[in-house]
Amino acid sequence: MITLRYVPRSEFDKILTAPLPPARKAALFAALCRINVLYMVKRAGSGHLGTSFSCQDLVSWVFLNEVSGADDVFFSSKGHDVPAFYAALSSLGRIPFEQIHALRRLGGLPGHPEVHIPNMETNSGSLGMGISKGKGMLLAKRLQGKKARVFVLTGDGELNEGQIWESLSGAVSRRMGELTVLVDHNKIQSDTWLHRVNDPGDLGAKFRSFGWRVVRGDGHDIAGLARTFAALREITDRPKVVIADTVKGRGISFMESFGAEEKFYGFHSGAPSDEQYAKGLEELAATAVRLFDEAELDRPALEEYQHRVPPSSPQIRHKLVEAYGRALVHQAERNQSLVALDADLIKDCGLADFSERFPDRLIECGIAEQDMVSQAGGLALKGIVPVAHSFSCFLSARPNEQIYTNGTERSKVIYTATLAGLLPATPGHSHQSVRDISSLAAIPNLVLVAPATEREVEAALDWAVNVSSESTYLRICSIPCILPFEVDGDPKMTVGRGSVLRDGKDAVVFAYGPVMTSQAVLAADELRGDGISTKVVNHPWLNRIDRVWLADMVRGASFMFCVDDHYTHGGQGDMLIAGLAESGWPPGLQVKKLGLSDVPACGQNDEILRHHGLDAAGMAQVIRASVGPQR
């Protein structure tokens, strides 16, 4: 147990009502916001501290002084800095203050901006869309005859994305003087320094070459920011960008520090340890006290929350991404032509070891998935085996057309997509990849595979590299899972065929990936107590089915359930059903699809599985309701 502390709203009111100059007021406000950001992320168990801290001064200034008109708009395009926005908005009463206790909880504040939360102007999560969105809002206001100023906050890593540059020209030709972009230029991307990932060069020159008015300044010097924004108000004939030099992790010394010798920045995402929390809070509180003293205000009083994290289970957890990383090194040792491409997610895609072992065979592309995938296509056309990596939500969608074009060339590319499926549910729907099967499955020459265990990850990669003549999309779950089933021997990768995890005769359940197979097996075990005998099949092939095997699997069963870690529309279930129907529907067989029918909710993993009826109890209930009455 650890005591967490947060700043109650009354302390913010003290600042807001005090007769202080705007810059000093904003500095005090930001100092308190940082304490609540730390609180929210620690309590949630995950979140993005580094980027929230780097933009907190900017965010505070803009909310307190710039978005004054009824139609003014301010939002973040990078989105993962949303704790900074929540801290500011809750303190201003623009979202219910008590919501700060429910970051990343069902019914609470989502891990990335969502429009159902007041004053969240747009959904974000995937990078690079914000300037375009802001332009649209601004044009709407113009059409409606309303005066509105639009402020869009972007990251600097985010500027890797092509859509940013695609969006700039139109703002100039339409003379969007109402539009101001703020670049939180903290110089560190997800993994490491910008210049090591995708060197931005002279950002100011780039924006200027596109016709924008550019100013650059210290993003933590609020008095300076105040002068900058005042000057920019006078410029009305063109869009403007403020490149704000900031420090990632600003406010906590050890989060600010990132030595040239270190490989990865430590505080991009995730919650701090108890010790880090305590030390960080101490620093943030000391800063706040100093600023309050200087402003001659009573020192702020924090409130307490007793935080208890349930002890972690001693059971073995399958870590598919780590297994993947080892397997990739193993393949690379044997195949000189194997090259990895990355989109600023080395750690999250299991590439840390690979990057140490084969630095010349790692092509770091930055947050530029389209460029990465087309480069992979070029490599494949010239005899290399490229393996392109990103989160599945991004890899399946942002370069969707590029993947298809590669597919039409019949070259062989491997796409490794981590963070696949409904879980983790804490970042929210922009990171819950539950649409990738549908958006990719029709692509010719591309086989989609979702392994359920560490050994199946190894086997799937081996199959993709050494057996398949087609391209492969590896759909890998990123959360460590406790598996309630044993896996004997090496998984056989026979296209379109899966394996039986539990045998049974009344119903057969098809699932894939560690989360859904586990819940299905637990459901089957629960149903056994009701006298319902349920077969559970792990079928890792998402767009290939062996119809003979499938007919054999369902033979004798009266009920078939297709569990998708995905929307039910366009998932594996549709393929299984169509395959069965085209070979002749087994007389009397009833079928039901389980999965998502609407945008997934954000929250802790267990509550979200339950919410969508995809935990073992929910599955058992559906199966019982179907099978039970007949017995």
Next chain:
Amino acid sequence: MITLRYVPRSEFDKILTAPLPPARKAALFAALCRINVLYMVKRAGSGHLGTSFSCQDLVSWVFLNEVSGADDVFFSSKGHDVPAFYAALSSLGRIPFEQIHALRRLGGLPGHPEVHIPNMETNSGSLGMGISKGKGMLLAKRLQGKKARVFVLTGDGELNEGQIWESLSGAVSRRMGELTVLVDHNKIQSDTWLHRVNDPGDLGAKFRSFGWRVVRGDGHDIAGLARTFAALREITDRPKVVIADTVKGRGISFMESFGAEEKFYGFHSGAPSDEQYAKGLEELAATAVRLFDEAELDRPALEEYQHRVPPSSPQIRHKLVEAYGRALVHQAERNQSLVALDADLIKDCGLADFSERFPDRLIECGIAEQDMVSQAGGLALKGIVPVAHSFSCFLSARPNEQIYTNGTERSKVIYTATLAGLLPATPGHSHQSVRDISSLAAIPNLVLVAPATEREVEAALDWAVNVSSESTYLRICSIPCILPFEVDGDPKMTVGRGSVLRDGKDAVVFAYGPVMTSQAVLAADELRGDGISTKVVNHPWLNRIDRVWLADMVRGASFMFCVDDHYTHGGQGDMLIAGLAESGWPPGLQVKKLGLSDVPACGQNDEILRHHGLDAAGMAQVIRASVGPQR
């Protein structure tokens, strides 16, 4: 009938073996190539003349003088200039010369580059991927220890695409001195002048700000180009771009001419009329003769081909895009909040009248689909009804993630996608949109509708604007169609329900869109002669099904056929089958999906329908094979 003329290979050999200085040789070569480009496009009945002519001098110089090493690579990123490449490569013997007679024919030369044609390095069609592809090829060569120079030709309109700018940084940090990008800067996009569509501003400054070496010159002054390329060979520490000022339609006076008062450029795509052909050939031939005379070579002798175009049918053709354009104006007259967004396809999306009538409500975004779709999202969030337009192959894929993000916001956006489906088949697979249903259908709050008739287009748009609370994707066929069925009264837009075009009792066929419904009706009429009674249902809803209605539609039938103008995987058929299965599979019903299982072929429309078994005869054969033996 008209006599077409082309330059035989022997005339090219005459140039290639003559002792001429390289620049003069290339100029002669290009002059002859233009004659064959005109021939190919006229004979094919479609193609892109303007852009082929503007880059022909560049293409000729590079093939003759720059790509000399075994591993050197040269390709076009814009792709629709492929006639210029075919003309050059066929004359050099690098593709079989006789293929110039088979542009856009099955088994001939595809309408856009495809890698199965020799010396076509990569598939293109969608814009903006080429620099990334070239970087990948270059990295492959480096890894293989080979020396290779990579030349990528781009359009200037193409520079609207974000991927272009996304791809630039990595080339600098990896010091890609082997890479040269050529910009065919003819100043005219698909519809009109660049500066009217998406003003590029100072292109040189932009590339320079990204760290590239920039040179600019006259793209038709081959001697100047020769000096430019010689100088660029010395620069090896960074990527280089040649911004070549060119004239769209270069070589034919009336194709070069585009007055400031004209709204649309007339020779971006399509074949010239007989008169235009004759006049154009006369000019090209006169230029060639002059150059040959100056070089003191025997004048070139052309060969002849008697070209006969079958007379067009007097039957009424349904023109869905034109109907859409009228319907949109009709809606806009009634709804001040309706705004159209366009991606440089005003003519092809039926927006010409709208742009005249409501210039302030047309947001021209240029070839920047991601920016367009996110702007539409911003507009929708602020109370506007945005209608975003492009070809369905691009609109469904390039901004796929942006459409999903809009969907998660539950705002209402209408996406109008023309050029949908297998036909026209002449541009090739990059423009044959046969994957859009799968890539979009799972998106929550997005309804996909494919109207089959002009009146259904009107009804669908009316439904999307005035009835639906969700977003709509309108999938519209662009080729004029003769419909073998009558449509009585106004189509009813009842979600998930279609209409019966032919009644029958032995089999029921589901189809959508004008092409597939027509072929299905013709098949049913043919089968009637065999005593097979076939019901044909037009079901325009691609991701919505009324299961009660569906069960009613198939009642009594023993066979069900689902025709998709799409890959069979993830098309409407999968949805119908899953819907039927979940409501209880009708005993004894057999089902078969018809559609595409692999990348569609390029060719004339009738031959491609036949090739894929999706013409009436092919459908009838499948139905007969299933139903027949049982009778």
